[in-house]
Amino acid sequence: MNIDSPQDPSALERGQPWQKTLYIMFAAQLLSIIGFAFVLPFLPFYIRELGVTDERLVPVWAGVQAASASLVMAFFSPLWGWLADRYGRKIMVERAMFGGAVITFAMGLVGNVWQLLFLRLLSGATTGTISASIAMISTIVPKQKLGYSLGLMQVAVFLGMTLGPWIGGLLADAVGYRLTFMIGGGILLVGGALVLVGARERFIRPSEEALGKNGRLFSLLAYGGFPAMLAIFFFFHFAIYFVMPILPLFIETMIDPRQGGVASTTGLLFAVSGGAAALAAGGIGYLSDRSGNKTILVISLFLTAFGILLHGAAQSVAQLILLRILYGLAAGGILPTMNALVGRLIPPDSYGKAYGLTSSMTCLGMAAGPFFGGILAAWWGYRWPFVFVGALMISVVLPAVLSIRPHQK
Numbered sequence: 417m418n419i420d421s422p423q424d425p426s427a428l429e430r431g432q433p434w435q436k437t438l439y440i441m442f443a444a445q446l447l448s449i450i451g452f453a454f455v456l457p458f459l460p461f462y463i464r465e466l467g468v469t470d471e472r473l474v475p476v477w478a479g480v481q482a483a484s485a486s487l488v489m490a491f492f493s494p495l496w497g498w499l500a501d502r503y504g505r506k507i508m509v510e511r512a513m514f515g516g517a518v519i520t521f522a523m524g525l526v527g528n529v530w531q532l533l534f535l536r537l538l539s540g541a542t543t544g545t546i547s548a549s550i551a552m553i554s555t556i557v558p559k560q561k562l563g564y565s566l567g568l569m570q571v572a573v574f575l576g577m578t579l580g581p582w583i584g585g586l587l588a589d590a591v592g593y594r595l596t597f598m599i600g601g602g603i604l605l606v607g608g609a610l611v612l613v614g615a616r617e618r619f620i621r622p623s624e625e626a627l628g629k630n631g632r633l634f635s636l637l638a639y640g641g642f643p644a645m646l647a648i649f650f651f652f653h654f655a656i657y658f659v660m661p662i663l664p665l666f667i668e669t670m671i672d673p674r675q676g677g678v679a680s681t682t683g684l685l686f687a688v689s690g691g692a693a694a695l696a697a698g699g700i701g702y703l704s705d706r707s708g709n710k711t712i713l714v715i716s717l718f719l720t721a722f723g724i725l726l727h728g729a730a731q732s733v734a735q736l737i738l739l740r741i742l743y744g745l746a747a748g749g750i751l752p753t754m755n756a757l758v759g760r761l762i763p764p765d766s767y768g769k770a771y772g773l774t775s776s777m778t779c780l781g782m783a784a785g786p787f788f789g790g791i792l793a794a795w796w797g798y799r800w801p802f803v804f805v806g807a808l809m810i811s812v813v814l815p816a817v818l819s820i821r822p823h824q825k
Contacts, residue, residue, distance in 0.1 A: 434556045438565055440614040441509075441549055442572045447607030448513050448545045449576025451520060454584030454600035455593075456577075456686055458679040460664050462593045466529045472794050477529055478661035479790020481536055486657075486782035488540030493547055493779060497772020505552035505768060506617040513608030515542035521601030524594040540779070545607075546573060547775035552617060554759050554767045562759045563709070567752040570697040574748060578690030585683020636770055642761050644819050646777045648754065651813045652717070653781030655805045656747070658789035659724070666798040670733050681733065688737055689744035696748025709753040709760075714817050716753070717809060719746035725806025728799040 455462070460478040468477050500508045519539045526532045549569060557565040580600075587596045637643050659666075664682045671678055700712055723743035730736045755774070762770040792801050 444607040444610040445572040450580040451600040451604035453580025456581045458588045475790045475793045479786040482661045482786035483783040485536040485540035486779040490776045490779035493775035494772040497768040500768030508548040512543045512545040517601045517604035524597030547771045551768045551771045563756045566755045570752045574690045574694035578687045581683040581686030585680040588679040648816045649774045649777040650781040653778045654785040655809045657782045657785035658805045661786045662793040689740035692741045692744025693748035696745045700749030709757045713753040716749040721806045721809035728802035
């Protein structure tokens with residue numbers, strides 16, 4: 417097959433090559449991540465505004481809020497993936513983006529942390545734009561372009577994580593936390609509309625025989641290397657999100673309270689790491705198609721662990737900026753190579769279930785990480801969690817990657 421021809425010829429039948437749908441999905445993913453990431457710099461401060469005045473409970477509540485959506489998403493992602501294999505991937509992307517728009521807007525209207533927690537739980541049940549978009553892209557691009565395409569989609573995620581917290585932090589300092597939530601919901605709405613109008617997918621439902629053979633969710637565990645990949649998805653995201661809810665509080669300790677601007681400074685630091693990751697993701701995705709996904713993944717994981725570990729020794733915002741750049745450049749190549757490895761281990765007609773399961777492991781890691789990270793920070797302070805996470809990645813995640821043998825592809 418020519419590498420410039422689509423896996424599914426339906427795009428050409430509709431007068432739209434796979435590249436156009438890929439770039440439309442890139443733009444929609446970028447908008448959705450910007451909308452979701454608006455709240456990252458100020459979520460702990462919003463919790464204070466909602467009535468949590470005990471400073472020891474602020475990081476705990478921040479961890480609970482961050483973990484709640486991910487925990488629920490861990491159970492719903494395989495279900496959405498199972499439905500995607502039966503009824504199409506595009507409708508799953510629309511469900512995630514439009515659902516996220518309504519719920520994010522509503523978060524700006526809550527009156528206490530319990531209402532916010534309810535909406536975070538509801539968000540976990542209805543959203544999940546990244547896994548839905550990956551499943552769709554994996555079925556419309558040629559196999560030879562999978563690393564490049566997933567790398568491009570990861571660029572959208574990292575760019576969104578760059579622009580979202582930065583703009584969100586500036587807006588939060590300027591207009592308040594509530595209006596910023598509402599603007600984020602509006603941006604998600606635009607992303608969903610872009611997919612609805614511009615993306616193309618002609619879904620062909622598998623035969624009943626194929627559904628009966630491959631329809632069971634956990635039948636994918638029989639594919640060599642896939643169980644190890646699920647473990648890697650969990651531990652990597654556990655490590656990354658372990659420090660996510662305490663990072664704004666850690667940054668706050670380095671800023672003179674008389675100067676203010678904590679939310680915007682936090683947003684800037686998120687933007688620095690996201691921008692560096694975006695620069696790395698596309699190039700590394702392209703490189704992994706030629707040099708091997710496993711080699712690139714091992715190098716990226718080691719450098720990411722080293723960068724996180726050094727966070728615990730930072731003494732100023734300037735030092736954190738340099739460390740966030742190092743972290744972003746290293747982490748940018750991880751998710752594209754992980755997703756490309758999954759795409760080469762699993763047949764295309766099971767991509768929905770496969771990426772649903774990886775999303776489930778991702779969400780479990782994202783739920784457990786901030787929950788235990790918030791508790792550890794409440795007792796140990798804001799520095800030791802970074803040291804713990806760096807050591808965890810070196811001792812657990814890297815050996816798991818090395819256990820995947822080339823013959824298992």
